Amino acid sequence: LFSATAADASRCANDGYDIVRNISEVEQGSFGRFGLSHATLAGAVLHGLKEVEVWFTTVAPGVGTPIHRHSSEEVFVILKGSGTLYIGSSANSDQDHPGTPQEYPVFANSTFHVAGGVVHQVRNTNEHEDLQCLVAISRPPMKMFMYKDWFTPHTAAKMVFPMFWDERCYEPEETKDEL
Amino acid sequence: LFSATAADASRCANDGYDIVRNISEVEQGSFGRFGLSHATLAGAVLHGLKEVEVWFTTVAPGVGTPIHRHSSEEVFVILKGSGTLYIGSSANSDQDHPGTPQEYPVFANSTFHVAGGVVHQVRNTNEHEDLQCLVAISRPPMKMFMYKDWFTPHTAAKMVFPMFWDERCYEPEETKDEL
Numbered sequence: 001l002f003s004a005t006a007a008d009a010s011r012c013a014n015d016g017y018d019i020v021r022n023i024s025e026v027e028q029g030s031f032g033r034f035g036l037s038h039a040t041l042a043g044a045v046l047h048g049l050k051e052v053e054v055w056f057t058t059v060a061p062g063v064g065t066p067i068h069r070h071s072s073e074e075v076f077v078i079l080k081g082s083g084t085l086y087i088g089s090s091a092n093s094d095q096d097h098p099g100t101p102q103e104y105p106v107f108a109n110s111t112f113h114v115a116g117g118v119v120h121q122v123r124n125t126n127e128h129e130d131l132q133c134l135v136a137i138s139r140p141p142m143k144m145f146m147y148k149d150w151f152t153p154h155t156a157a158k159m160v161f162p163m164f165w166d167e168r169c170y171e172p173e174e175t176k177d178e179l
Numbered sequence: 180l181f182s183a184t185a186a187d188a189s190r191c192a193n194d195g196y197d198i199v200r201n202i203s204e205v206e207q208g209s210f211g212r213f214g215l216s217h218a219t220l221a222g223a224v225l226h227g228l229k230e231v232e233v234w235f236t237t238v239a240p241g242v243g244t245p246i247h248r249h250s251s252e253e254v255f256v257i258l259k260g261s262g263t264l265y266i267g268s269s270a271n272s273d274q275d276h277p278g279t280p281q282e283y284p285v286f287a288n289s290t291f292h293v294a295g296g297v298v299h300q301v302r303n304t305n306e307h308e309d310l311q312c313l314v315a316i317s318r319p320p321m322k323m324f325m326y327k328d329w330f331t332p333h334t335a336a337k338m339v340f341p342m343f344w345d346e347r348c349y350e351p352e353e354t355k356d357e358l
């Protein structure tokens with residue numbers, strides 16, 4: 001497994017990446033998520049980071065992230081476009097479901113963060129422009145819990161792990177230990 | 180201490196910040212560091228984050244960060260300008276000092292990361308333009324070790340904690356426990 005083919009190596013960087021990388025040359029993908037374009041700029045699965053990961057994400061007009069939570073802390077910086085941040089209750093609160101969310105406009109050159117466990121969604125509610133942002137998360141790789149809607153019980157949220165973009169290159173620790 | 184004056188609250192945000200913040204309205208400061216302009220977009224001391232922190236940093240032509248290390252992992256995204264990344268040895272390596280560093284050009288729309296313990300410096304080596312970047316670090320607040328030069332022994336690096344920009348608002352845990 002450590003002698004990956006050239007084709008593998010180009011997509012599962014591990015030690016095979018440049019120290020300084022041109023973001024416009026970092027491969028973006030939609031990973032089966034309509035209207036989403038994602039690139040991991042520096043992360044756990046591709047670059048061996050253990051504590052922080054940074055994403056470059058583009059969301060098409062009308063599209064949004066799933067309604068979701070994760071124990072990772074998350075910081076957004078909006079580079080282009082505008083949209084809406086929706087914040088529901090935390091899975092660590094007394095409420096058994098997220099509930100009708102608070103809504104906050106987000107815009108180019110704005111920043112916000114989401115604490116661990118808080119149910120949230122970011123939508124591109126601007127019909128005319130892509131929403132482009134940088135996202136920093138703690139404790140990668142992320143384990144996400146997706147909600148069907150804001151009234152789905154926290155306990156019924158569906159786990160996604162590894163994340164869509166980590167699926168191809170993620171190797172469980174157990175597999176590594178066997179080598 | 181929890182009923183801070185309005186003046187305190189405006190500089191030590193704690194719970195007093197907007198959920199979505201306009202980056203151009205976030206107070207930047209040089210904190211006695213010539214040629215440096217720093218704003219913490221989301222962090223431990225100001226916003227109560229525990230696992231990740233994001234900075235917006237501008238470095239004037241000819242100016243650089245100290246030669247330094249920290250156990251935090253660090254990811255840079257260069258927004259504007261260009262410069263040079265210098266990478267020496269890790270304090271966790273066999274070498275007792277950083278040594279002559281490797282040099283890498285950095286440029287607008289580039290990204291790179293620095294592993295915990297690795298001695299590094301980022302300099303604006305472009306005479307004509309500011310270097311502007313976003314920096315994500317893990318495990319805030321950061322504890323930094325500064326080197327006089329690349330031949331300073333790792334053991335002689337000088338600890339800086341709290342960081343220059345955290346000094347005014349940082350409260351040691353002990354103080355909180357006494358309340």
Ligand SMILES: [Zn+2]
Binds near residue numbers: 069070120
């Ligand atoms: Zn999220």
Ligand SMILES: [Zn+2]
Binds near residue numbers: 249253299
């Ligand atoms: Zn650093």
